[in-house]
Amino acid sequence: xxxxxxxxxxINLVILLLIVLFVISFVLSGPASKILEQxxxxxxxxxxxxxxxxxxxxxxxxQAIYNTIVNQLSKAYGLDKPPYIRAFYIMYSMLTxxxxxxxxxxxxxxATGRVVDIIMSAFPGxxxxxxxxxxxxxxxxxxxxLRSALKYGSKLDRGIMYxxxxxxxxxxxxxxxxxxxxxxxxxxSIHSPIVFPxxxxxxxxxxxxxxxxxxxxxxxxxxxxxxxxxxxxPLITVLIINVGGWAYFARSIVxxxxxxxxxxxxxxxGLPENQVVNRYILRPAAPAVLTNVFITIPFVIFxxxxxxEIVFQWWGLGYxxxxxxxxxxxxxLPVVVALTYxxxxxxxxxxxIMEIVYIMLDPRLRER
Amino acid sequence: xxxxxxxRILGMTPREIVSQFFSSSVGKVAAAFFIIMIVMSIYALxxxxxxxxxxxxNVNYWRLNPKNAPPAWVNVxxxxxxxxxxxxxxxxxxxxxxxxxxxxxxxxxxxxxxRVPWQEFFIILNSPLVYTEQPPVxxxxxxxxxxxxITIGPLPLNRQVMALGSTPQAFGQVSQFYLDNFGLxxxxxxxxxxxxxxxxxxxxxxxxxxxxTYHFDLFIYVFGAxxxxxxxxxxxxxxxxxxxxxxxxxxxxxxxxxxxxxAGFPIDLAVGLMSAAIVVSIAILIGITGSFIGGLxxxxxxxxxxxxxLLPAFPLLIVLSVLFGxxxxxxxxxxxxxxxxxxxRVIRAMVLQIKNAQYLESAIIAGADRWWIxxxxxxxxxxxxxxxxxxxxxxxxxxTLSAINFLGLAGSQLPTWGNILYYAxxxxxxxxxxxxxxxxxxxxxxxxxxxxxxxxxALEPVVNPRLRYG
Numbered sequence: 001x002x003x004x005x006x007x008x009x010x011i012n013l014v015i016l017l018l019i020v021l022f023v024i025s026f027v028l029s030g031p032a033s034k035i036l037e038q039x040x041x042x043x044x045x046x047x048x049x050x051x052x053x054x055x056x057x058x059x060x061x062x063q064a065i066y067n068t069i070v071n072q073l074s075k076a077y078g079l080d081k082p083p084y085i086r087a088f089y090i091m092y093s094m095l096t097x098x099x100x101x102x103x104x105x106x107x108x109x110x111a112t113g114r115v116v117d118i119i120m121s122a123f124p125g126x127x128x129x130x131x132x133x134x135x136x137x138x139x140x141x142x143x144x145x146l147r148s149a150l151k152y153g154s155k156l157d158r159g160i161m162y163x164x165x166x167x168x169x170x171x172x173x174x175x176x177x178x179x180x181x182x183x184x185x186x187x188x189s190i191h192s193p194i195v196f197p198x199x200x201x202x203x204x205x206x207x208x209x210x211x212x213x214x215x216x217x218x219x220x221x222x223x224x225x226x227x228x229x230x231x232x233x234p235l236i237t238v239l240i241i242n243v244g245g246w247a248y249f250a251r252s253i254v255x256x257x258x259x260x261x262x263x264x265x266x267x268x269x270g271l272p273e274n275q276v277v278n279r280y281i282l283r284p285a286a287p288a289v290l291t292n293v294f295i296t297i298p299f300v301i302f303x304x305x306x307x308x309e310i311v312f313q314w315w316g317l318g319y320x321x322x323x324x325x326x327x328x329x330x331x332x333l334p335v336v337v338a339l340t341y342x343x344x345x346x347x348x349x350x351x352x353i354m355e356i357v358y359i360m361l362d363p364r365l366r367e368r
Numbered sequence: 369x370x371x372x373x374x375x376r377i378l379g380m381t382p383r384e385i386v387s388q389f390f391s392s393s394v395g396k397v398a399a400a401f402f403i404i405m406i407v408m409s410i411y412a413l414x415x416x417x418x419x420x421x422x423x424x425x426n427v428n429y430w431r432l433n434p435k436n437a438p439p440a441w442v443n444v445x446x447x448x449x450x451x452x453x454x455x456x457x458x459x460x461x462x463x464x465x466x467x468x469x470x471x472x473x474x475x476x477x478x479x480x481x482x483r484v485p486w487q488e489f490f491i492i493l494n495s496p497l498v499y500t501e502q503p504p505v506x507x508x509x510x511x512x513x514x515x516x517x518i519t520i521g522p523l524p525l526n527r528q529v530m531a532l533g534s535t536p537q538a539f540g541q542v543s544q545f546y547l548d549n550f551g552l553x554x555x556x557x558x559x560x561x562x563x564x565x566x567x568x569x570x571x572x573x574x575x576x577x578x579x580x581t582y583h584f585d586l587f588i589y590v591f592g593a594x595x596x597x598x599x600x601x602x603x604x605x606x607x608x609x610x611x612x613x614x615x616x617x618x619x620x621x622x623x624x625x626x627x628x629x630x631a632g633f634p635i636d637l638a639v640g641l642m643s644a645a646i647v648v649s650i651a652i653l654i655g656i657t658g659s660f661i662g663g664l665x666x667x668x669x670x671x672x673x674x675x676x677x678l679l680p681a682f683p684l685l686i687v688l689s690v691l692f693g694x695x696x697x698x699x700x701x702x703x704x705x706x707x708x709x710x711x712x713r714v715i716r717a718m719v720l721q722i723k724n725a726q727y728l729e730s731a732i733i734a735g736a737d738r739w740w741i742x743x744x745x746x747x748x749x750x751x752x753x754x755x756x757x758x759x760x761x762x763x764x765x766x767x768t769l770s771a772i773n774f775l776g777l778a779g780s781q782l783p784t785w786g787n788i789l790y791y792a793x794x795x796x797x798x799x800x801x802x803x804x805x806x807x808x809x810x811x812x813x814x815x816x817x818x819x820x821x822x823x824x825x826a827l828e829p830v831v832n833p834r835l836r837y838g
Contacts, residue, residue, distance in 0.1 A: 016671075020678050031691055161394070165825060169817030171767055173774065174789065174810030177798060185801050198799070306682060307771045311793070321686060326776055326794075331690045340687040347680040 005359055013355065017348045018091075024344055025094065026087040028337050033086060035334050036077055039100055044069040099338040104328045108320065110211055115338045118320060124214040125201050126316035129231070130305055133238035140239065141246025142289055148247060149254035150277060160247055167244030172304035176237045176311040183233055196233050199313030202226055210315065234312045241304070253285050260284075317343055377752045385830050395826035401819040409633040420631055424623065424783045431529065432490055433622030437613040438804050443482075451482040453610035461601040470590040472599055477583045478608065480513075485567035485577060488609040489532040493525055497590065497598045504590045504599060508532060510566055513580025518545050518566055525588065533563030542566065563609075617804035619788070620795040628783040629808055635784050636766055636816050639700050643765035644758045646704035647711055652754055654708070655715025659723065660742065670716070677709035682768065689777040696779030699772055703765060711757050715750060722746055756831045760824045763817035770813045785809035 048066040051057050057065065074080055078089035093099075097116050105113025110121055148160040184198040197203075202210050206223045209216050217223045257263065258281050266280045306318030313319060321339055324332035377385060389395040423429050433453065440452050459476035489508075497504055507521030520538045523530070532538055542562040546555040550570040556562055569578040584606075590599055616626035658669035681703060689699055722728065722745060731741060772778045773786025776794070780787055788809045792798075797805040 016674055016678055019675060024684070028687070028691075158393070161825070165394075165821045166814070166818050169763055169767075169821050170814040171770055171774075171810060173771065174813065177789070177793070177806055178810065180798055181801065181803060181806060185798060189801065304767070304771065307774060310775070321683075322775065325686060325690050333691075336687050336690055340683045343683040344680050347683075348678055351678060 002360070006356060009355060009359060010352070013348070013352045017352070020344065020348060021091050021094070021341070022087055024340065025091040026084060028340070029083050029087045029090055031333050031337060033079055033090070035100060035337070036090075037074070037079060040070055040073040040077070040079075044073065094338070094341045099341075100334045102324075102335050103330070103332045107323050107328055107332070109207070115334050118335060119317070119338060119342050121211045122315055122317050122320045124210075125314055126305070126309065126318070129234055129238070129309065129314055129316060132231070133235055133305075134242065136235070137239050137242035138246045141243040142250040144243065145247035145250025146254055146282065146285075149251040149258070150281075152255060152258075157251075160244075160251070164244035164248035164251075167241050168248075170241060171307075172237060172241040173307035173311045175241060176234065176308050179233050179237050180311065197230050199311075201230055201313075201315040203230075230314075234308060234314055237308060237312075238305075250285075250289050253288050254281055257281050257285050377748070380830065388829055389826050392826055392829075394822050398819060398822035398826050401815070402823065405633065405637065405816060405819055408630065409637050412630040412633045416627060416631055420627070421782050424628065424631070425781055427621055430618075430622040430624070432492075432607050432609065433618050433624060434487055434609050434611060434613055435618060435620055435622045436800070436802055436805070437611055437618045437622075438802075439615055439617040440610075440612045441615070442612055448481060449483045450611035451480070451484060451486045451608070453613050454478065454486070454608040456606040456608070459601075459606070461604075463599075468592065470599070472586075472588040472590065472604075474586040474588070474604065474606075475584060476606070477581050479581050480567050480577075481579050483577050484611050485564040486608040486610060487564060488534070488561050489563045489566075490607040490609065491525065491530045491532060491586070492528060492605050492607065493530075493599065494528060494603040495598050498526055498528055500592075502591050504588050506530075506589075507587045509585040509587070511583040511585070512566075512569075513578060513582065514569060516545075516549055518542060520562075521587075522589075531561070533561035533566075538562040546570070616808055617802075619791060619805055625788070625805060625808070628788055629785070629812060631783045632785040632788070632809070632812060633816075635696070635782055636770075636813070639696065639769050639784075640762035640766040640816065640820070641758075642697075643700045643704045643707075643769075644761035646701065647708045647761050647765075648754050648758045650704070650708040651711035651715050651757065652750065654712045656719055656742070656746065656750065658712075659716045659719040660738070660746070673709050673712050673716075675709075676706060677713070679706045679709075681706050682771070685768070685772055686775065686777065689772060694778050696769065696773070696782060696784065699769060699778035700765070703768060707761075707764070711761065714757070715754070718750065718753065719746055722749060753831055756824065756827050759820055759827060762820040766813065766817050766820075785813050 044066050047069060048062050051065060052059070052062050077093075078086050081089070099115035099119070102108065102113050102115055102118060105111075105118075108118050110118045144160060148157045151157050180196075180198060183196045188195045200207075202217065202223065203226050206217055206220075206226060209223070217227065263276065263280045266276045271280075306316075306321060308314070309316040309318030310322040317339060320335065324335040324339065375381065380388065390399065417423065437453075438450070443450055443452070456476050456478075459474050462473040464471045491506060491508075493504070503524045503526040505522045506525050507519065507523070510518045510520075512518070518541065520532060520535075520541050523532075523535055523537055533542075539556060539562050542565050543553070543556055546552045546565070552570060552573075555575070556565055565575075567577060567582070568575040570576070586606075588599060588604075613622075614624050614626050616624070616629055619625055619628075654669055654673065658666040658673075684706065685699060685703060688694065688702065692698070694702070728741060728745060731745070736744075769778065770784070770786035770789075773780070773784045774790050774793070776787075776790045780790070786809075789806065792802065792805045792809075796802075
């Protein structure tokens, strides 16, 4: 039964995923085609120049060869087809990680300049900060929320509610800027012995290793310490902003449940307070809280986290976005387009996994 | 006596709703903040010129202001270190006419009691004369508290705004002054303004600020017979450029951040409300249509809902803003168009719940048709809830668009708070510690978002009867 539900949901989500990717491909097919066209022309020109150098053909012949190559390649990539067909081709090349080359590879410090390599080198950073940040803040937040709900109406409860409201309204990236200003800039300007880095995921000497093989960094204890030192400020920022939201959420769920009839009945029955709390409030609240933690993750990652990475120059997807959009002389289209794909893909995959977890955790869905 | 039909929303009279809203401290705080926000928006609309958006990006408009200057009130905490911005419109004006030349004198005194002197002395002359072949000529004589006199000029007044200290004459004459009086050469670094050095003296071979009253005398000669009254007290004034400025300081182009921050209020409010209004309208339309018609339509609309929920709003917003060079309003509409999914889901669930209620069964048995049910049972419950949804949708939109603006996308022409932060990040506010450029815009974004979040929290008992009187 469970397996069937899971499979149905999986099929459903895969279809949805393909539709989402197709729509995005369609919207981006204009610029994506332009990128492809330029790449084809470049390739054809390289071949033509080679033929011309070898001296076996004259200029008009080479021009003809160039035209044939461009035409054939365009045909092969579907550039002569209408946009909706083209969107399929683009979708295919995106799904097969055929993402082309960056216009400004030197901006990223990834030697090959291939978009795949750039984005893959940014993935570990995003995963590291986000998983750490979200799981830790959820853990703390839920604990705080439960305690606050059980003391409903107390000063602590009200304080936590205000904190949750305010932290939900503060832009996470702005808090990051303030943290940098205080703990990196002002601490160093008063010559404090402890100063946090002004950004980056690692000290420059480890960067080359991280971009190629992050696993090697984790094997070197010095590098790990360095990583943690760089992680401190972004992680604290993430915690300050996100704990409140989780606390408020857990609190409202527990409050809702504690007003159910069976809780009232348990209290009337005269059961001891902590038994009521443990058995009649916390246990039914657990799946709802947990699943919501999972469901919210993709929304959180692709909201504030991208910009937080930019502020801390944290080598993740957000920072690569920043380089491609803001720091390059002109927008680095191949990277921007591929990043959107990559993050959409990642987003949908996370949602997918979360929904599966949701189904497995919620007994009502399981039984159906 | 006829029984009065009582008007109720979600089972509460308007008076009950208001008292429920204000019964919690959150409600009171939210209401107070809301009023502040509205007042600031109205003030911004009245106080700022309607073309403020284009003034904001016009570098010339701000050139008299110091760059990257902290707010003027830092002097209170630092013991009057920085000389503030000074506009001198009130001076002694004299003019006489002789043989086709007009002689104008302008004199005033300033009291210098700071440790960091003024950066520049501007002479502003709003007269068509300054662009003629034979512009007026000015000589500036400054009598210092120590009795020494610095004379700069004669200089042609051939610009509307002349920065006196940056002219080669001022550089040469102030340098010469230090050489003659103190035997020091090369006092002024090449490329910097000579103005601050007017306010220094030399003690033990080092430059020390000379506090006291400085007397400025300007002698202006206007040539040509037809030029009488071309320079009057109305079109001539002076500015001493300070090191601190206004209530909120300035940014890298000397823009008054206070004005920029004020201007952000109506923009941010409009952005949030517009986006939320579109989201809620679509959500109501889709939510009610789907659940009310049911069957295949419902199935289809639910799929569309799932699809919209799956769209990653933020990356899409970035990429499309880059590709199409969107303005902030384009981004607002787009954001609304891809973020109605969750709200529609809530509305659909609510309508389903209402539809399956027992009282509706009786209504249907009694012969009520669909429209009657929609009008009398569904809408009266959905519309107030939609207002609550509107409030909850505002902060997200404001935060997302501020984030997009922080990337320098979607409407970099307007002085939004996200945009101010973008420039702060770009021009090294962080590495130079310009806190006045970084802290206030973020606080204001948070302020507006928090106002709406608090309002939503205070409204929750109204929407969720379980929490009432709890």
